[in-house]
Amino acid sequence: MNLTQFFLLIFLGVPTLVVVIAIFIYNSLVGLRNQCRNGWSQIDVQLKRRHDLIPNLIETVKGYAEHEKKTLEQVIQARNAAQDATGVKDQASAEAGLSSALSNIFALAESYPELKANENFLALQEELTSTENRIGFARQHYNDSVMTYNTRREVFPANIVAGMFNFEEMEFFELAESAQRAVPQVNFQND
């Protein structure tokens, strides 16, 4: 091998290697970003599922607990607010509000034995409890994916590729602390 060949090899080989590595990094970043987006859409699906279940719940509860209009209205308001919310932060706090409004309904059911024995109500309660769990797990999966993605895009040498192709940092889906911790208010009014 003479000197010309050697330099040719260096000049062609090194850039090719760099490009190949960059392609790999780019693809893995795309894969991770898609995982985050899928995770987000899964949260969306579950939130929508919860919104859809609420009218049914209101209909069922209404028949048994007519005097609890206030609690029912709160749930409807919280649902509408959650449906209208946009952006990760707003949506998170609106959904947390809806969660606490819903827990009020289930607390209320304690004082209506007939409602508690209603099969329809029990089925809805299970569905809403499960939806609540699903939202939690979908959020967990999304946050785990976001964390992996965010870490990966900050680490050298992926950060160079991330900078070049505009891989933006993703936001975590955090429930607003105050709303999440709010103790469900039990209504002890006599009627």
Added chain:
Amino acid sequence: MWQLIKENRRRTSILIGLMAVVLMTLGAAVGYVVEPLHGWKWGLAGAAGLWVTQVLAVWFGGDALMLASSGAVSVGKEDAPQLINIVEEMAIAAGLGQRPQVFIIENDVPNAFAVGMRRDRAAVAVTSGLLRRLNRDELQGVVAHEIAHIINEDVRFLTAAAVMVGSIVLISDLFFRGLLLRGHHHKRLDMRGAPQLQLLLVVAAVALAVLAPIAARLLYFACSRGREYLADATSARLTRYPDGLASALEKISRSAADMRMEVNRAVAPMYIVNPVQAAAHGWGATHPPTPKRIEILRNMAGGAGFRSYEKAAWRALGKSGQFLVGLGAMDEGAQFDVRAPLVDESGGTVAAEAMAFIDRRASFISIPCACGVRIKLTESDLRPTVVCPKCGTNHIVPHATDFQLADSSGDIAKSGDEPVVEPPAEPLLPNQEYCRREAGWESFRCRCGHTLQLSPAFAGSTIDCGKCRSTVLINNPTN
């Protein structure tokens, strides 16, 4: 997560390749012994053919075969909503695009397994004994363990390997039969080639046929053991609640000690706790000792991530925990805290739903009594009335009545004497009728003795008996 899957994939291909070599050699040996001149070629071709068919069969039908051999029946959302919800929740936690199908095995031994060559075509099977014993947190832990097997692609590995082991065993079995056959034709074939060399080759072939199945099994066991720890670790991270799985494993191993589950040996390693060799240790065991698995899960010190699992495993296993090195790195430095236990208000509804499902499949008639007891009647039990064993109330077994003779004597099942229902003006008139009593699942007897089931979602006006083909008009008192 990704490294784990890559590593599994690599091991799967190595194992399959290795076993293929053993299989081919064995095939050639069998052929040689049967027909020394050209037989080895046929043997080789036969072994290759067997291998290809087996791999294809596993790829396309392995799951169905395994589920069928264990007597698992598919459960839908309508049949057992809570169980389906638990599986759905865990599928979401794992980021699995689609919920695995759910199956119930009617067996009182608590156990569970997962099958599925592809993530989007997987299934989870649980025994009725498991559902009866575990609460929601524990069940969640077990389901998460099974889903971990699916996302870690252990299922693919185990199924592929199990089939390999199976075909090697089959070939060596064939070999001994071939030897027998050759003994039969001994006089004709004896004098071909050099006798000493031939004898040597036969001895080598016999040794191979004896050793190959053992070697294949050991290889298989060694690979499957580490996967159980990984699935436990993944379950802890998915549920963020290692104590759930720990207490489930305690309950499972406690009853596995008293009860034996009849399962096919080949599929035994796929269960969460090996049903055949619950107490086996050492290198013949497919599963790590359950007490160790529980000890690790109980000592994760408030963490739910891989790093906490790795640390606890080092404490519990010492040097033999070496295969877990690097597990903690998959947390990528993040902190995973344990969540609070779920409030299980349902109080065993999961089990009740599953039991009701099994009863329906067995064509039981289920009669709810006011005292809370559900009386069950088999299809062959044709008593018209039944007494509640608890409170002594006499119940009429719900049954369809003749449509024309609406006032048949002693007919209380048609309670409340519904106003006359106009017979639908259809050419095919229903010749029986039945009045619904409940909103949920309901069962009643057809005139021919067959049990008919009405689901909560039943919205039609007639139902056909599967046995005598007659049509029953369903009166719905609520509308």
